Amino acid sequence: MKLLTVASKIQADNILNPYLNIFEKEDLIIEKCISKCGDFYLIDYGLDKNNNKKNRDLKDMFKHCIAEGIADIIIDKYQENIIDRLLSYNLYYFDKEERDKIKTNTIEYLKKDEFVNTEGITYKISKRARVLKSVIGFFEENDSINLEGFINFRLKYYLEAIEDAIDKNIEDYFAEKEYKEFIKILQYFVDIQEPKREIVHIIFKNSRYKLIDEKRLAINNELIEELSQELSEIDINYDDLLISSLITIAPKKIVIHIDNISNNNDIINIIKNIFQNKVTVCEGCDLCLSDLSHPFKGY
Structure with missing residues (x-):
């Protein structure tokens, strides 16, 4: 029985494996087939035909476990790739040292600012929790996921949060640069x-x-x-x-x-x-x- 297909441009197999340990503890065999199609790595997950568990319940549990792993991949792996892409596109005229500094500051900012406002709701929810909710919701209607496509079309709020973080850190970078230049001028006045x-x-x-x-x-x-x-x-x-x-x-x-x-x-x-x-x-x-x-x- 087919469970799920995961397509991505990164090799996600080893990253997702730990999230499936629960099935090994229950002596349930999850079959997988790894292949490549163009730039994409494909992982086809299936259920061993000899298991005696209810297939529907097992499939839902499997999708939830994979969703946990995918949420972490998006936060831990894709976030940096997204930042690199946006910086290369928007700050092509910056030298590498400047882009690297803004990238580092943006990553640190996103780590500190772990919460985003939910649409139409005043309280806040963690970025990971909201991404996880989006993945689980997607799996309710789909048995396959393309991570790049999912991020670009289903996680626009997440991309916007990254863009906002980059914009803020670009402003901070220029403000810090102007401040340092201003301090140098004042130091000159003191020296003379x-x-x-x-x-x-x-x-x-x-x-x-x-x-x-x-x-x-x-x-x-x-x-x-x-x-x-x-x-x-x-x-x-x-x-x-x-x-x-x-x-x-x-x-x-x-x-x-x-x-x-x-x-x-x-x-x-x-x-x-x-x-x-x-x-x-x-x-x-x-x-x-x-x-x-x-x-x-x-x-």
């Missing part, structure tokens, strides 16, 4: 500036900050005030003002004092990237515990 302070201490409290020098004098000189007035005329935020102030001062060393690093992680990373080995984060001192309302003596 004459240092106006030996040390600048930055005291962060509740997303606010205060700058003091090595003598613990508040840095509120006319230069910073003038810069603040200039920047207030354009759309610039509090963090931008801090970065601009530090570049203007161009200190030889920066010490960061902070009560909660997670609240200011982005701005701290930017400061580190611009000033690099000039930056240290204090592990705890009286300045870390100080109140910004404390009257540091200014110029």
Whole structure:
């Protein structure tokens, strides 16, 4: 009795074998014939005529086991092939190193984002569970499956999820590239500036900050005030003002004092990237515990 035919461009036999172990444990013999037709490998599964089980129940159980294997093949094997194909088509003008980086980031993103919204339903379902459901539904009406055709015509939602992941990671790649170029420009400005302070201490409290020098004098000189007035005329935020102030001062060393690093992680990373080995984060001192309302003596 014929059970199922699986056609694919990859050799799926060894991958699917472990999903059929349950039949060996029940001493049920599943016959298979492997052949090749053009680019496709064909696996014809059949039921040994000597078994005494109900054929219909056995066939349904067999299809469910194979469906489990096919779902994993699609997620583990075909997903990377699909990403390669889409990147080659859409990013042909990128060099190999750029495509490889976007590919790696996309794969990692898809691993983290394991859930997709179901159509017309607000809750989420895992990608594998939805692919498995699609395969099982297909087997209810078919005794053969072409994996490439099934993916292209029955898993459009899955292809769209991969395309969305690629688009996001292309955007992230360009954003990261622009960020690195921007940081290089700021580093250049720092390098050509004459240092106006030996040390600048930055005291962060509740997303606010205060700058003091090595003598613990508040840095509120006319230069910073003038810069603040200039920047207030354009759309610039509090963090931008801090970065601009530090570049203007161009200190030889920066010490960061902070009560909660997670609240200011982005701005701290930017400061580190611009000033690099000039930056240290204090592990705890009286300045870390100080109140910004404390009257540091200014110029």
